[in-house]
Amino acid sequence: MLIGEYEHSLDAKGRLIMPAKLREDLGEKFIITKGLDGCLFGFSQTEWTNFEEKLKTLPLTNKNARDFVRFFLSGATECEIDKQGRFLIASNLREYAGMEKEIAIIGVGTRIEIWNKDKWKKYNSDENISADEIAENMTMLGI
Amino acid sequence: MLIGEYEHSLDAKGRLIMPAKLREDLGEKFIITKGLDGCLFGFSQTEWTNFEEKLKTLPLTNKNARDFVRFFLSGATECEIDKQGRFLIASNLREYAGMEKEIAIIGVGTRIEIWNKDKWKKYNSDENISADEIAENMTMLGI
DNA sequence: ATGTTCATATTCACCGATAAGCACTTTGTT
DNA sequence: AACAAAGTGCTTATCGGTGAATATGAACAT
Numbered sequence: 001m002l003i004g005e006y007e008h009s010l011d012a013k014g015r016l017i018m019p020a021k022l023r024e025d026l027g028e029k030f031i032i033t034k035g036l037d038g039c040l041f042g043f044s045q046t047e048w049t050n051f052e053e054k055l056k057t058l059p060l061t062n063k064n065a066r067d068f069v070r071f072f073l074s075g076a077t078e079c080e081i082d083k084q085g086r087f088l089i090a091s092n093l094r095e096y097a098g099m100e101k102e103i104a105i106i107g108v109g110t111r112i113e114i115w116n117k118d119k120w121k122k123y124n125s126d127e128n129i130s131a132d133e134i135a136e137n138m139t140m141l142g143i
Numbered sequence: 144m145l146i147g148e149y150e151h152s153l154d155a156k157g158r159l160i161m162p163a164k165l166r167e168d169l170g171e172k173f174i175i176t177k178g179l180d181g182c183l184f185g186f187s188q189t190e191w192t193n194f195e196e197k198l199k200t201l202p203l204t205n206k207n208a209r210d211f212v213r214f215f216l217s218g219a220t221e222c223e224i225d226k227q228g229r230f231l232i233a234s235n236l237r238e239y240a241g242m243e244k245e246i247a248i249i250g251v252g253t254r255i256e257i258w259n260k261d262k263w264k265k266y267n268s269d270e271n272i273s274a275d276e277i278a279e280n281m282t283m284l285g286i
Numbered sequence: 287a288t289g290t291t292c293a294t295a296t297t298c299a300c301c302g303a304t305a306a307g308c309a310c311t312t313t314g315t316t
Numbered sequence: 317a318a319c320a321a322a323g324t325g326c327t328t329a330t331c332g333g334t335g336a337a338t339a340t341g342a343a344c345a346t
Binding site: 225 | 332333334335336
């Protein structure tokens with residue numbers, strides 16, 4: 001299960017350290033693609049095939065669905081972690097997610113998300129997250 | 144059943160003693176996450192996996208669900224109690240909960256809560272918590 | 287009261303993960 | 317062929333996490 005929040009920085013060539021705690025769950029090779037809310041998604045190989053399967057079930061006749069599928073598949077890249085624990089983020093993905101240097105990597109269960117750190121901080125400080133709402137959701141989920 | 148109130152202090156590296164009485168109920172490994180009212184929550188593994196299962200079912204396409212899942216999973220860390228009964232609190236969680244040195248740990252049935260001690264004192268002294276008021280609210284819940 | 291045991295506090299030393307800089311290779315362009 | 321740009325790999329220094337040793341203090345039994 002991918003969890004936690006980590007902060008690292010891109011090197012001059014656009015490589016990023018994969019936090020040691022995420023590495024084992026994610027595997028040596030994994031997939032990153034454009035994500036929602038301005039971040040990148042990263043999937044382990046098994047989670048990626050799951051995800052692909054779901055995308056395949058969407059009706060080709062629906063324009064919305066076609067867009068949705070294109071969005072995820074066109075952005076997808078396979079990444080490999082090198083001996084020093086780093087991986088390269090393709091330049092188009094870096095651009096999409098507005099990445100400069102400071103990066104936040106978060107584990108979200110079945111995937112990781114890679115954020116421009118400032119964006120992530122802002123996202124967290126916004127009222128995306130109100131305590132009342134959280135409490136309400138928690139009781140709904142039986143915690 | 145996790146109960147009681149304990150006061151301890153963080154060491155220089157951000158580690159905290161887990162009170163002996165909570166250890167057996169919580170297990171060697173447990174999960175801490177961002178909680179409500181500015182504290183951290185700690186769950187036993189069984190409590191947590193329940194919760195995870197539920198989070199997994201939430202739809203990727205719903206923004207509310209994404210927010211909620213991100214809040215809990217990005218804030219989560221697995222902790223392991225070392226031979227001396229201590230565990231490390233990740234720096235982002237320490238920051239979130241405003242932890243300096245003096246800590247209060249309380250048992251709340253199915254989870255523990257970890258507080259900055261001053262915050263905890265203040266929270267208790269405020270009219271957040273008048274026993275009478277609480278009792279009154281409880282009748283509404285049919286107790 | 288005294289000694290024993292257990293829980294907690296404090297300090298120090300070591301190791302692994304990460305940051306950062308640099309050099310080399312590959313590829314594509316002129 | 318020469319060069320620039322992008323990708324890959326290595327080396328070193330630093331810092332945070334981890335474990336060990338010791339000190340302090342409370343609880344308990346004799």
